[in-house]
Amino acid sequence: MSQQQKITLIGAGLVGSLCAVFLAKRGYQVEVFERRPDMRKDNISAGRSINLALANRGIYPLQQVGLMNQVNKMVTPMKGRMIHSLNGEQNLQPYGQRAEEVIYSVSRADLNKLCMDAAEEKGNVTIHFNHRCLDVDFEKNLLLIKNELTGEEYQHPFERVIGTDGSASAVRDAIHKVNSTSNRVEPLGHSYKELCIPALNGDFQMDPNALHVWPRGGYMLIALPNMDCSFTVTLFMPNEGDISFKEINTEEKLLKFFNSHFPDAVPLLPNITQDYFDNPTGNLATVRCTPWHYQDKALLIGDAAHAVVPFHGQGMNCGFEDVSEFDAQIEKWGSDWQNVFSETDRLRKPNGDAIADMAIENYITMRDSVRDEKFLLRSALAFELEKRYPEYFCPRYSLVMFHRLPYAEAQQRGEIQEQILCQLTESVSDISDIDFSKAESLITEKLSQVTLNP
Ligand SMILES: Cc1cc2nc3c(=O)[nH]c(=O)nc-3n(C[C@H](O)[C@H](O)[C@H](O)COP(=O)(O)OP(=O)(O)OC[C@H]3O[C@@H](n4cnc5c(N)ncnc54)[C@H](O)[C@@H]3O)c2cc1C
Known part of the structure; x- marks a missing residue:
């Protein structure tokens, strides 16, 4: 690889900054255009959620570039969902059954700043803040950039451009102007408020x-811990309908709603009215597009390629995994960018689709199923089957959060496992009544053995 090869990233969010670290380590000249000011200097919010759940798929790439020791100092482990019932009772539903099977709450801004620092430390990364990419001219290899401070628009040449510019990606739109099979933004119809x-x-x-959850059927409240001993609380609710952001539009309606549906949370939320009416309402949508690349010129990764709804806590984790796969393809193909980009696209696209589907499903699990006796029985049985047949059975949540089996495989195995769980629990209400010889034959007949990375 020529030390002088230049790669341009659009977006210095979580995925763009981590990608810059990987590329800088390989010796590329990396330039990044970021539309926002430098969050390390200006006191701006990192946008979107304040904290995030970091899991194995996100941890592995951070380990690859040697950042995990620093990240470890910034995280709070979460060992399960703490379910808050309407009567104030709290019950912990563990995420896994081994001590290491936890997920980690981390500040989005702190993680983003750490990745930016690590990228710039390498000496071959330049981040141009307040510079927005408006368009890409693939015929002439020119970016159209706007300086957000002066309003000036100018053209800037590029060799390869990586779209890490999030769910409303300008690079995605530019690729899909010249070559598109599909480019869809699918709104969920629900939004969130922090x-x-x-x-x-x-x-x-x-x-x-x-991770605290107040599941209430069509809507829910969740809370993740922060290092300063606060919790960031997120209300997820439909945009329209009886209980919706449109309907809950006065202080009186807000307090009535919280007092009836989340009474134990109310005394903990001293600024609820101000937070609710001052903080923005965030939209939720899934982005599905194909292709994720254009010739040997451009690639999309992170939310630019596959924004997912946040209910599996995997958007960033998936984006970090994209970066790791992109790096593996550079290792394999060197400067053959056509193959680097098309192979990254081919290998990641099915996984982006799979996590998008599983994330939507998990909204129903979190806001509703976690209260259902049959769901709890199936979850308990899944743990038991994992204990008895570890080479065959691993609960789907664990496959997604604690392992790096491709998402698409986790989804496929998950479907088969769910059928097995439903069949075994159909006419049973207690785990002691499960027919384990039937379980064994179903498992060995329907599931292949699985090799899991930690
Ligand atoms: C409420 C909520 C909770 C979430 N919780 C989790 C979680 O627990 N775990 C998890 O893994 N994921 C979570 N996610 C998803 C996660 O936030 C995203 O997947 C992640 O931020 C994607 O990173 P990214 O760098 O691809 O995109 P972004 O974070 O959107 O970063 C894109 C960057 O590009 C910049 N940019 C945009 N357009 C341009 C342009 N035209 N020119 C230049 N710069 C541009 C933006 O300013 C930004 O800095 C959550 C999301 C939401 C909304």
């Missing part, structure tokens, strides 16, 4: 080692 449970006397007001 609220805050502050620390009290320097301490957490709830168990910090859990």
Whole structure:
């Protein structure tokens, strides 16, 4: 590889900054155009959610570039869902059954800043803040860039451009102007609003080692811990309907809604009215497009290629996994960019589609199924089958969160496993009544053995 080869990234969000670290390590000259100011200097929010769940697929690429030691100091482990019932009871539903099977709450801004610092430290990365990409001319290899401070628009040459510019990607739109099979943004019809449970006397007001969920059927509240002992709380709710962002539009309606549906959360949310009416309402949508690349000139990764709804906590994790796969293809193909891009696209696209589907399904699990006795029985049985037949059976949630088996395979195995679980629990209400000899024959007949990376 020529040390002088230049790669241009559009977007210095989580995926763009981590990608810059990988590319810089390989010796490329990396330039990044980021439409926002430098969040390390200006006090801007990182946009979207304040904290995120980091899991194995996101951890592995951070380990590959040696950042995990620093990230470890920024995270709070969450060992399960703490379900808040209407009567205030709390029950922990563990995510896994081994000590290491936890996910980690991390500040989006801190992680983004760490990746930016690590990229710039290499010496061959330049980030141009306040510079927005408006369009890409693939015939002339020119980017149309707007300086957001001066309003000036200018053309800038590129050799290869990587679209890491998030769900409303300008690079995606440019690729799909010249070559498109499909480019769809599918709105969920539900949105989110962030609220805050502050620390009290320097301490957490709830168990910090859990992801708190108030499942209420068509909508839900969740809370993730922060390092300063606060919790970021997110209300997910339909855009329209009886209980919706459109309908809950006065302080009186808001307080009535919270007092009836989340009574135990109300005393913990001292600024609920201000947070609700001042904070933006975030839209939720799935992006599905193909192709993710254009010739040997451009590639999309992260939300630019596959924004997913946040209910599996995998958007960033999936984007980080894209970066790792992109790097593996560079290792394999060197400067043959046509193959680097088309192979990254071919290998990642089915996985982007799979996590998009599983994320939508998980909304129903989180807001509703977690309260259902049959769901709890199937979850308990899934753990038991994992214990008895570890080379065959691993709960789907674990496959997605604690392992790196491709998402598409996790989805396929998950479907078969769900059929097995439903069949075994059909006329049973307690795990002690399960017919384990039937379980064994179903498992060995329907599932192949699985090799899992930790
Ligand atoms: C409420 C919520 C909760 C979430 N929780 C989780 C979670 O727990 N775990 C998880 O893994 N994921 C989670 N996600 C998903 C995660 O936020 C995204 O998958 C992740 O941010 C994608 O990173 P990205 O870098 O691809 O895109 P982004 O984070 O959107 O970054 C894109 C960057 O590009 C810049 N940009 C955009 N357009 C241009 C342009 N034209 N020119 C120049 N720059 C541009 C933007 O300013 C931004 O800095 C959540 C998302 C939401 C909305």
